[in-house]
Amino acid sequence: MRGDGSLERLRREGRIVVVGASLAGLRAAEALRDEGFAGSLTVIGDEPHEPYDRPPLSKQVLLGRAAAGRTALPRLRAVDATWRLGVAASGLDMAAGLVRLADGDEVPYDRLLIATGVRARPWPQEAEAELDGVFVLRTSDDSAALARRLDAGPERVLVIGAGFTGSEIASACRERGLPVTVAERAAAPLAGALGGVVGAVAADMQREAGVDLRCEVMVTALEGDASGRVRAARLSDGSTVQTDVVVVSLGATRNTEWLAGSGLGAGPRGIACDAGCRAFDIRGIVTDDIYAAGDVARCPHPLFGYQFLALEHWGNAVAQARIAAHNMLSDSAERVPHMEVPSFWSAQFGVNIKSVGVPSMGTEILITQGSLESRRFVGVYGYQGRVIGAVSFDHGRWLPFYQELIETTAPFPPPFATVDRRPGGQRPVDVDFPDPSVPTHGPTVTLSGYSPADRRTTFTPAH
Numbered sequence: 001m002r003g004d005g006s007l008e009r010l011r012r013e014g015r016i017v018v019v020g021a022s023l024a025g026l027r028a029a030e031a032l033r034d035e036g037f038a039g040s041l042t043v044i045g046d047e048p049h050e051p052y053d054r055p056p057l058s059k060q061v062l063l064g065r066a067a068a069g070r071t072a073l074p075r076l077r078a079v080d081a082t083w084r085l086g087v088a089a090s091g092l093d094m095a096a097g098l099v100r101l102a103d104g105d106e107v108p109y110d111r112l113l114i115a116t117g118v119r120a121r122p123w124p125q126e127a128e129a130e131l132d133g134v135f136v137l138r139t140s141d142d143s144a145a146l147a148r149r150l151d152a153g154p155e156r157v158l159v160i161g162a163g164f165t166g167s168e169i170a171s172a173c174r175e176r177g178l179p180v181t182v183a184e185r186a187a188a189p190l191a192g193a194l195g196g197v198v199g200a201v202a203a204d205m206q207r208e209a210g211v212d213l214r215c216e217v218m219v220t221a222l223e224g225d226a227s228g229r230v231r232a233a234r235l236s237d238g239s240t241v242q243t244d245v246v247v248v249s250l251g252a253t254r255n256t257e258w259l260a261g262s263g264l265g266a267g268p269r270g271i272a273c274d275a276g277c278r279a280f281d282i283r284g285i286v287t288d289d290i291y292a293a294g295d296v297a298r299c300p301h302p303l304f305g306y307q308f309l310a311l312e313h314w315g316n317a318v319a320q321a322r323i324a325a326h327n328m329l330s331d332s333a334e335r336v337p338h339m340e341v342p343s344f345w346s347a348q349f350g351v352n353i354k355s356v357g358v359p360s361m362g363t364e365i366l367i368t369q370g371s372l373e374s375r376r377f378v379g380v381y382g383y384q385g386r387v388i389g390a391v392s393f394d395h396g397r398w399l400p401f402y403q404e405l406i407e408t409t410a411p412f413p414p415p416f417a418t419v420d421r422r423p424g425g426q427r428p429v430d431v432d433f434p435d436p437s438v439p440t441h442g443p444t445v446t447l448s449g450y451s452p453a454d455r456r457t458t459f460t461p462a463h
Contacts, residue, residue, distance in 0.1 A: 014039040020115030021045025024294030024317040031325035046088035057143035062172035068144035092262040118252035133230040162189035166249030171348040196432030270298040275337035277324040293320035357389030364428040382412030
């Protein structure tokens with residue numbers, strides 16, 4: 001059935017496998033049934049849990065307002081699927097149409113959706129990473145374990161990395177009244193995602209909340225006591241932080257290792273896809289039976305120079321899942337592209353941060369509403385004379401307006417003098433992003449070039 005071209009037969013009795021019991025995996029399974037797929041549907045997940053929501057893990061769960069086990073995603077409809085949970089995919093045979101599992105089983109498919117997402121990048125020194133009190137935060141189990149340790153009232157929490165997740169963890173610690181130190185390699189929190197201009201505001205927020213923020217430093221070593229519990233961290237400036245809880249927040253690694261040798265265009269940057277979520281093979285030829293969605297996918301976007309974008313966004317996972325589900329059951333004339341403008345939000349230190357577009361692509365920024373001093377503003381990002389992104393701090397009502405400017409490739413700076421308040425003749429300034437050759441923590445949109453088969457990327461640990 002994989003090659004006979006019978007879409008009706010595929011809809012009636014085909015075999016679709018979803019690897020990744022994630023937000024994207026669940027929403028794709030639901031969309032497949034909505035599209036009329038009546039065949040067999042198998043969902044494979046390496047965790048024992050059914051699909052759950054990740055944003056609460058660094059917010060409500062750490063604050064004790066929700067249990068990690070109570071963040072299951074709502075089901076929008078029955079999917080009538082076979083769930084293979086607690087067993088990871090270990091290989092892919094594209095020629096035979098088989099997904100190999102870690103328990104030795106094989107699952108055949110006529111269409112395959114890969115939604116394996118990302119995992120937290122661990123502390124690079126394995127012995128130090130295994131010290132009691134050293135955590136990462138990505139999964140439900142991670143969040144539950146960290147919440148229990150915070151409940152015990154540690155003397156000091158050290159957060160390594162001030163991207164969005166690291167900053168949210170620090171915010172939760174301060175809301176709990178816990179002493180917290182944040183170590184960040186860049187000049188400011190969130191600098192890798194939003195640039196130094198906005199990062200300076202985030203730095204002020206953290207320090208005002210009582211965070212011991214250390215920027216432009218690296219953690220060089222974690223030290224434990226005789227019982228194997230973490231007790232201190234050494235920093236590159238020669239200082240030492242006494243701590244009994246360390247949270248490593250150094251970004252994410254895309255879960256593509258199981259595809260090594262499969263012939264699929266997958267690597268550290270993710271799985272290369274066309275605009276319709278169809279995966280490329282290593283020769284740059286698009287496949288017709290393999291799709292990708294969510295954090296693991298990298299797709300070209302016409303609004304952003306057709307660069308391949310890898311997005312770690314909740315809304316993107318949902319949108320791509322629906323696009324992939326539709327396209328795998330459609331012929332070429334009915335397929336649709338994924339063109340949704342990226343959006344993202346974060347709540348930290350009492351401020352609601354939202355963004356649209358790709359701020360990390362910008363070279364200039366203009367504060368168009370509010371002011372940096374008030375921490376209630378909109379910053380608009382420009383690239384080559386057009387609006388490319390926008391970020392708001394407690395000013396989210398303006399973002400739909402700027403999303404439309406992004407979608408219509410409006411000029412930068414925006415020419416709306418009656419809308420964009422520019423006190424004192426304010427002009428765009430340099431965004432002040434960190435050196436792109438230096439790893440930073442927390443960009444939620446990664447510009448990953450043009451080659452679908454590029455597997456040469458390597459990561460040099462920042463700490």
